[in-house]
Amino acid sequence: MFNFTDEQKMIQTTVRNFVQKELIPIENEVLKNEREGKPGLSKEKLKRTSIKGKRNGFLGY
Secondary structure (H helix, E strand, O other): OOOOOHHHHHHHHHHHHHHHHHHHHHHHHHHHHHHOOOOOOOHHHHHHHHHHHHHOOOOOO
């Protein structure tokens, strides 16, 4: 049987919280925009979301 290490559990929790707090709330907007042939997010909202992801250690640039 496979078990996560404590560090892996922490990463899992961090990712889950980020998705629930930051991504799920904008999902319908993104899907609607894409159906209409528009960018999923405005440049400003994409930048804000990217910054939040970077602060959580999800982006390496």
